[in-house]
Amino acid sequence: MPRASSKRKSSAPQNPPAVKSSNARSAGKAKAKEIENFFDKYANGGIIDPDGIVTLCKDLELEYTDVRILMLAWKLKAVKLGYFTQDEWETGLKTLQVNNLSKLKKAISELEKEVRTPPNFADFYSFAFRYHLTEEKQKNIDIETICELLNLVLGPQFRRQVDLLIDYLKVQSNYKVINLDQWLGIFRFCNEISFPDLENYDETQAWPLILDNFVDWLRENHR
Amino acid sequence: MVQRRLIEFDEGWEYIQKGIGKLKRILEGLREPPFSSEEYMALHITIYNMCSQNTPNNNSASCGSCEMIRRNIALPLTLPHCSKKRRNIPGFDEFGLACFRDLVYDALKHKAKDAVIDEREREQVDRALLANVLDIFVEHMLQDTSSYYSRISTNWILKDPCPDYMRKAEECLKKERDRVSRYLQSNGEEKLVEKVQHELLVVYATQLLEKEQSGCGALFRGNKVDDLSRMYRFYRTIRKGLEQWLMHSDSICCKEQAGAGPHDNYMEYVTNCFMDHSLFQRALKEAFKIFCNKTVGGFSSSEQLATFCDNILKKSGNEKLSDEAIEETLEKVVKVLVYISDKDLFAEFYRKKLAQRLLFDRSRTLARKNQTGFEKYLRYNKNAHAGIDLSVTVLATGFWPSYKSSDLNLPSQMIKYIEMIKCVEVFKRFYETKTKHRKLSWISSLGQCHINAKFELKNIELIISTYQAAILDLFNASDRLSYSQVITQLNLTHDDLVRLLHSLSILYYKILIKEPDTKSISRQNEGIKIPLPPVDKRKKFVEDVDKDRWYAIDAASVRIMKSRKVLGHQQLVSECIELLGRMFKPAVKAFKKRIEGLISQDYLERYPENPNTFKSLA
Numbered sequence: 001m002p003r004a005s006s007k008r009k010s011s012a013p014q015n016p017p018a019v020k021s022s023n024a025r026s027a028g029k030a031k032a033k034e035i036e037n038f039f040d041k042y043a044n045g046g047i048i049d050p051d052g053i054v055t056l057c058k059d060l061e062l063e064y065t066d067v068r069i070l071m072l073a074w075k076l077k078a079v080k081l082g083y084f085t086q087d088e089w090e091t092g093l094k095t096l097q098v099n100n101l102s103k104l105k106k107a108i109s110e111l112e113k114e115v116r117t118p119p120n121f122a123d124f125y126s127f128a129f130r131y132h133l134t135e136e137k138q139k140n141i142d143i144e145t146i147c148e149l150l151n152l153v154l155g156p157q158f159r160r161q162v163d164l165l166i167d168y169l170k171v172q173s174n175y176k177v178i179n180l181d182q183w184l185g186i187f188r189f190c191n192e193i194s195f196p197d198l199e200n201y202d203e204t205q206a207w208p209l210i211l212d213n214f215v216d217w218l219r220e221n222h223r
Numbered sequence: 224m225v226q227r228r229l230i231e232f233d234e235g236w237e238y239i240q241k242g243i244g245k246l247k248r249i250l251e252g253l254r255e256p257p258f259s260s261e262e263y264m265a266l267h268i269t270i271y272n273m274c275s276q277n278t279p280n281n282n283s284a285s286c287g288s289c290e291m292i293r294r295n296i297a298l299p300l301t302l303p304h305c306s307k308k309r310r311n312i313p314g315f316d317e318f319g320l321a322c323f324r325d326l327v328y329d330a331l332k333h334k335a336k337d338a339v340i341d342e343r344e345r346e347q348v349d350r351a352l353l354a355n356v357l358d359i360f361v362e363h364m365l366q367d368t369s370s371y372y373s374r375i376s377t378n379w380i381l382k383d384p385c386p387d388y389m390r391k392a393e394e395c396l397k398k399e400r401d402r403v404s405r406y407l408q409s410n411g412e413e414k415l416v417e418k419v420q421h422e423l424l425v426v427y428a429t430q431l432l433e434k435e436q437s438g439c440g441a442l443f444r445g446n447k448v449d450d451l452s453r454m455y456r457f458y459r460t461i462r463k464g465l466e467q468w469l470m471h472s473d474s475i476c477c478k479e480q481a482g483a484g485p486h487d488n489y490m491e492y493v494t495n496c497f498m499d500h501s502l503f504q505r506a507l508k509e510a511f512k513i514f515c516n517k518t519v520g521g522f523s524s525s526e527q528l529a530t531f532c533d534n535i536l537k538k539s540g541n542e543k544l545s546d547e548a549i550e551e552t553l554e555k556v557v558k559v560l561v562y563i564s565d566k567d568l569f570a571e572f573y574r575k576k577l578a579q580r581l582l583f584d585r586s587r588t589l590a591r592k593n594q595t596g597f598e599k600y601l602r603y604n605k606n607a608h609a610g611i612d613l614s615v616t617v618l619a620t621g622f623w624p625s626y627k628s629s630d631l632n633l634p635s636q637m638i639k640y641i642e643m644i645k646c647v648e649v650f651k652r653f654y655e656t657k658t659k660h661r662k663l664s665w666i667s668s669l670g671q672c673h674i675n676a677k678f679e680l681k682n683i684e685l686i687i688s689t690y691q692a693a694i695l696d697l698f699n700a701s702d703r704l705s706y707s708q709v710i711t712q713l714n715l716t717h718d719d720l721v722r723l724l725h726s727l728s729i730l731y732y733k734i735l736i737k738e739p740d741t742k743s744i745s746r747q748n749e750g751i752k753i754p755l756p757p758v759d760k761r762k763k764f765v766e767d768v769d770k771d772r773w774y775a776i777d778a779a780s781v782r783i784m785k786s787r788k789v790l791g792h793q794q795l796v797s798e799c800i801e802l803l804g805r806m807f808k809p810a811v812k813a814f815k816k817r818i819e820g821l822i823s824q825d826y827l828e829r830y831p832e833n834p835n836t837f838k839s840l841a
Contacts, residue, residue: 139823181822181829188834206792206835209815 032090034099039089048084059101060108067152068108071115074127081134122187128153129183140177143169150186158190164222168214175210182208196222235273242266368399372422395419525565529572532556533580564808568768690723769813776809776817781826784839792818792835 042052057064076092078084084092093099096107115124128149132141141149147166155162165186169175185208193201198219203212242262248255258266372395379388399419532553560569651663670689687695693713697704710720779802783795790798796814803809818837821827830836 179819179823181819184829185834204793204811206815206818206829206837209812209819212812212815 031094031099035090035093036086038093038100038104039086043086046086048089050082053082053084060105062108065152067156068112070128070131070152071111071124072108073131074115074124075111078131081131125153125187126180126184129180140179141183142177143175146178146183154187154190158195161190161195164218165214168217172213172217174213178210182210185211232273235269238269239266369418369422372419376422525569526572528556528560529569529576532573533576536580564804565768567771567806568765571768688723691727694723694727772807772809772813773817773820775803775806776814777821777826779803780817780821781839784827784837787839789830789836789838791833792837795837 039048042048042056044052048056053069054064057066057069062068072092073084075096076084076088078088093104096104096111098104098107115121129141132145132149133139147169150162150166189207189211196218198215201207201215203215242258245255245258249257376392379391383391396416396419400416536549560566647665654661654663672685672687672689672692674685674687674692674695676683676685676695685695690713694709697709697712706720706724709724710717713720776799779799780795783798783802784790795818796811799814800809818827822829825840827837828840830838
């Protein structure tokens, strides 16, 4: 799993190098133009802002809270929550080999498969956290957002764990925010710990305290 | 295969019978010519045929006994067919044994058993005979012994107190050993004794040890060294029992009441009745650790121990405790302190107690000198009139433990305060004449004031704390003051002020009348001493200590990680505990909490390849 502080650019999977024939270059130029037009359709003042994303979602026939939008953001290596810059848009769409709406629609369902493969998913998972850090030097995300995010990102895969964890996060009072380490710990927990018996959970290991507490709570309330 | 003539059982049996008759005679040593080969073959074939022909004429089962007999005459040719082909029919050896069991053993075993029981119940029996017989019956006898003792122990456990039970059990074991040595083979002895021990001691161990009136705990309480040693001797031999016993005595030790005494007592037990068994010393240590670190009624032992010391040292003033006695008791305390893991907590409590003791010391040996000096100073300096009587206890910082105190605001522009401030100023000046370069810091939270209050009916002397006096003093100037006015004028914390106002307006003596959010002076009721509800200082101490511990854990972790760069979680924990163990034992949860903090603060990070390992970023 990549470090929290590592450069985001390096964390996405490598794409095949662009083909460099002159033909391809002119075709590429045309494509680049199309991508630019595609961008302009949603952009407002040189950037796709939240309104633009809502419109885009409507065109893609997706809810804007759909996990696939988050996946698209991951693929575009978007930095700021709710915005796609022109640069992000163009590089991203090029790697997706997409230049219009219908292609993007198709690519997004492919993208979901790509994200669900293990190494990508781990990267996507930590991206989801970092993407929601909106303030300068912000390191934590409030519990409420975390619950929604968990539901969105891990929900389909680990329904029971996520439901119980959200229940717990809402009743506990020790934590108001979650940091990246805890966030990654949750992912590791869902992947490694047999559920619901929690047989292989070992408190003497370096699990974040919040998970120790969660396990205590589970053992008390759900046995 | 040629179809053989079918032999009917009766017909065959008659023939075989003759053979058996002959065989019997041979076996019994009568004069009888040996079997000729023809005779033998004929017999064999008949039996073989009878045994191997198809059902319903298969007679192998019924012929088993003849087979056995034939085999005994030493012709091992017989009946592989019979025993191999038809598995449901017992083989020879088995069959023979079965016969023996049914005919001889069953008939005898009850008698043998009865004989043993009779012997147990003290009837004279022929031991030599019994010994011979019992050789065969070892297994059976063991079983029987079990049930015998199981029966009587059930009986005893119900009606006998623990020491009696143990005495009886000891007696039984002794006799059983003795019995065994006389008529059982040596390998039987161990087994038998084991059985008896199991029935008498292991099965009822818990019940026995926990007997309320007479169990282990009672023995400890009653200093019954004899019985305890017996108990120990029993359970020493039984491994599992010993462990159980240890656990039990642990918990018993734990239940014992606090004080400095128990350690000595138990030490004595260990050396005297438990033969200094190393396990016991360890157990005692463990037990003591557990017992010392338990909280009794919400008070941690650290605190209790501090209070205990305080009481001893306080007593030295009025009750005549000799210096030696005090010294001795304190030495015991130190011994116990070894087991306390929260030494930092003890230190904190002790410091507070020391502070109080120094200030409230009735003999005031430390303060007296100052006081007489101050009085003299006042007498000779007419212009330095203090206005009110003031006695000050001055302690050099060397005596003075660290004492956090929120201090009263005594601003000089506040006229109301003038008297108190004047006092303080006068004393300061006096102090400066005596010493140079010494700074006085006032701990008004520990002060006490005697105030003459003029109530409507009569004047009453109030004995109150300095803080309370300060509040009342405010109301000398105005009749009504709001809470916020009081708090800004006195510079007290919210918690303190609420407590103070509460004591003056809501508790027994309502000196101030409280209105929804205004307070005004009125005179009513008579009061002498206004009790101030004690702050729950304990909670605050514990919080303070906890905070100090956080820093200690942080510092230790960072230090360890700086030198090690990369370290597994568990190693980090154990190294930290080692580093900090002298002062306290960090709880694992607290530790994890700090690690979480250190990760957020970028001192540490989880090692990407192994989430149980940390890497130093500092």
